[in-house]
Amino acid sequence: xxITVDTPSVAPDTGHTVATPRPARSRMQTYADFARSPEGHAxxxxxxxxxxxxxxxxxxxxxxxVDPLLESWHxxxxxxxxxxxxxxxxVWIGVLLMITAWVRLxxxxxxxxxxxxxxxxxxxxxxxxxxxxxxxxxxxxxFSRDAYSYLAQGALLRDxxxxxxVGPVANPGVLLDNVSAVWTTTTAPYGPIFLLLAQGVTExxxxxxxxxxxxxxxxxxxxxxxxxxxxxxxxxxxxxxxxVALWLAVLNPLVLIHLIGGVHNEMLMVGLMCAGIxxxxxxxxxxxxxxxxxxxxxxxxxxxxxPFLVWIWMLHEKEKRAAERLGTATDDxxxxxxxxxxxxxxxxxxxxxxxxxxxxxxxxFTAVFAAASLLxxxxxxxxxxxxxxxxxxxxxxLPTVLADMVTWVTPFxxxxxxxxxxxxxxxxxxxALIWTWWRFRHSEREAVLGITIAFVAIVILSPAALPWxxxxxxxxxxxxxxxxxxxxxxxxxxxxxxxxxxxxxxxGLYNFWHVAAAAFVAVVAALSLxxVDPLxxxxxxxxxxxxxxxx
Numbered sequence: 128x129x130i131t132v133d134t135p136s137v138a139p140d141t142g143h144t145v146a147t148p149r150p151a152r153s154r155m156q157t158y159a160d161f162a163r164s165p166e167g168h169a170x171x172x173x174x175x176x177x178x179x180x181x182x183x184x185x186x187x188x189x190x191x192x193v194d195p196l197l198e199s200w201h202x203x204x205x206x207x208x209x210x211x212x213x214x215x216x217x218v219w220i221g222v223l224l225m226i227t228a229w230v231r232l233x234x235x236x237x238x239x240x241x242x243x244x245x246x247x248x249x250x251x252x253x254x255x256x257x258x259x260x261x262x263x264x265x266x267x268x269x270f271s272r273d274a275y276s277y278l279a280q281g282a283l284l285r286d287x288x289x290x291x292x293v294g295p296v297a298n299p300g301v302l303l304d305n306v307s308a309v310w311t312t313t314t315a316p317y318g319p320i321f322l323l324l325a326q327g328v329t330e331x332x333x334x335x336x337x338x339x340x341x342x343x344x345x346x347x348x349x350x351x352x353x354x355x356x357x358x359x360x361x362x363x364x365x366x367x368x369x370x371v372a373l374w375l376a377v378l379n380p381l382v383l384i385h386l387i388g389g390v391h392n393e394m395l396m397v398g399l400m401c402a403g404i405x406x407x408x409x410x411x412x413x414x415x416x417x418x419x420x421x422x423x424x425x426x427x428x429x430x431x432x433x434p435f436l437v438w439i440w441m442l443h444e445k446e447k448r449a450a451e452r453l454g455t456a457t458d459d460x461x462x463x464x465x466x467x468x469x470x471x472x473x474x475x476x477x478x479x480x481x482x483x484x485x486x487x488x489x490x491x492f493t494a495v496f497a498a499a500s501l502l503x504x505x506x507x508x509x510x511x512x513x514x515x516x517x518x519x520x521x522x523x524x525l526p527t528v529l530a531d532m533v534t535w536v537t538p539f540x541x542x543x544x545x546x547x548x549x550x551x552x553x554x555x556x557x558x559a560l561i562w563t564w565w566r567f568r569h570s571e572r573e574a575v576l577g578i579t580i581a582f583v584a585i586v587i588l589s590p591a592a593l594p595w596x597x598x599x600x601x602x603x604x605x606x607x608x609x610x611x612x613x614x615x616x617x618x619x620x621x622x623x624x625x626x627x628x629x630x631x632x633x634x635g636l637y638n639f640w641h642v643a644a645a646a647f648v649a650v651v652a653a654l655s656l657x658x659v660d661p662l663x664x665x666x667x668x669x670x671x672x673x674x675x676x677x678x
Contacts, residue, residue, distance in 0.1 A: 247370060285326045445471065563580050
C-alpha cells in the first residue's frame, strides 16, 4: 500500500510535467485505505501493544520505590499481588502484539506474505515507528533502571560534582533513591556530551522523576530520527533494500521497547554513528568523523568505527587520484587497486597517506572531545569508569558462560574463574579487532562489514552484555542484502533477546521455563517470517497455501 501525495500533470503552455497537489479528501482516502489494509491492521496492532506495555509498566515496569503519582491516582495496587500479575500480563501481551505486528509487516516488506504485490513504503514504515513509540514516551522505564542512573549522573553535574570522580551516592535525594544499588557508587561511564544532556534535563525537570524520564526520551528522539534516515541510506552503498533495513533495524521491538521504552543512550549513539558512516561514504569525511566523535562523546562504543573509516577515506583518495590521472571518475577494480594499504600507481606510499588521514581524523576527534569536555567541565575519567560494567554478570557474555561451565565441573569458585575468563576474552577480543580491521580494508562495503563484525565480537566477548547492545551491529547489518533465511535468524534472535529480561529490569536467563518460553516464541516468530501460519492454527488455509502443490 503506497501513500501518494502528488500526481503529475502537463502544463499547457510549456509542455513540462508539474506536480499537482492532491485534494485533502483524496489524501485522507489514501490514509483510510492504508488503515483498512492488512499493513494498517498490523500498525494498529503494534500501537495497541505499545499502549498495553505503557499501562502494564505502571505496575510491572522498573517503577520507583515510592510512587506518589500512582498513589494519588489510587493505582498503587497495580504494583502488588494480583495487581502485579495483571500488570505483567498487560506488558507481555503488549510485547507479543508488537512482535507479531513487526513480523507481519516484515512478510510484506520482504515479499513472503500471502498477498503478491503488497508492499510497505519507507514513509509508511517511518510513520509506523512514530505511532508505536508515542505511548512508550509516557511509560515508566521498561526492562531496565538505567534511566534513574542517567538522571542521578546529570544531577551530579548540575549540583557541582564530577560524575567521573564520584557516584550518585554523593548527591542524596529523590533521584538517588531510585538508582539500582549496584550503580550508586559507580562513576559515570558515558561521554561528556551525554552528561551535558542529562544535566540539561535535570535542570529543566529538577528532581521530578516522571518529567525527567520523559525528558530523557525526548533527548533520544534525534538519534531515532538519524537512524530512520541513515539506516536506509546505507543500503545505497551496501546493497540492501531500504525498506527491509528500516524494518529490521528501527521498527524492531527490541530496538523500540529497549531503547525508547528502556531509555538507553544507545539510541543517540547508534543514530550518530550510522549518520557519520553515511557521511563518510558520501565523501564528507571530516563531517562524518565529527558526527561519529559526537557519538563517542555519548558512549565510547561508537569509537570502534573510526579506524575502519580511515580505510574508506584512503580508498576515496585512491579513486580521486585515479580520476585525476585518467581524466574521469571510476571505481573499476581493474583500474584502481582495491587494497587501501597496498602501494599502487595512484598511491605509491600508502603508509604516508594513512598517517596523514589518520592524523587529521585524530585531530578532528580530539577537537570535538576537548570542546565537549570543556563545556561539561570534566576530564577523561570516564575511560576508567568503563570498568564499572564488570559488575554486570549474565549469560549473554561468553566469558561468563565459560566461567560458569568451569564451576559446574570443578570445585573452583566463580569469582577467580570469571576474572580469568574475562581476561582471556579481552585478549581474544583485542586480537579479533586488530585482525578484523586489517582484513576488511578492500572496499567501502568491506569496511562497514568489518565494523559490524567488530561490534558482534564486542558484544559476545566483553565482560558484560545486555540485550540492547545488539542494536549496535544490527543497525549496520540491516544495510546489507540479507537472505530470507538470515532475516529469519535475526528475527528469532531479536525476539529471544527481547523476552529474556523481565519488565522490571531483572534477568530471566536463570529461569528455565522463562528461557524455554522465550525460545519457543523466537522460533515461531522466525518461522512466521516465511510462513503465515507456521503452527497451522488457521481453520482455512491462506490463498498461497491453498495454491501450493501437495506432496
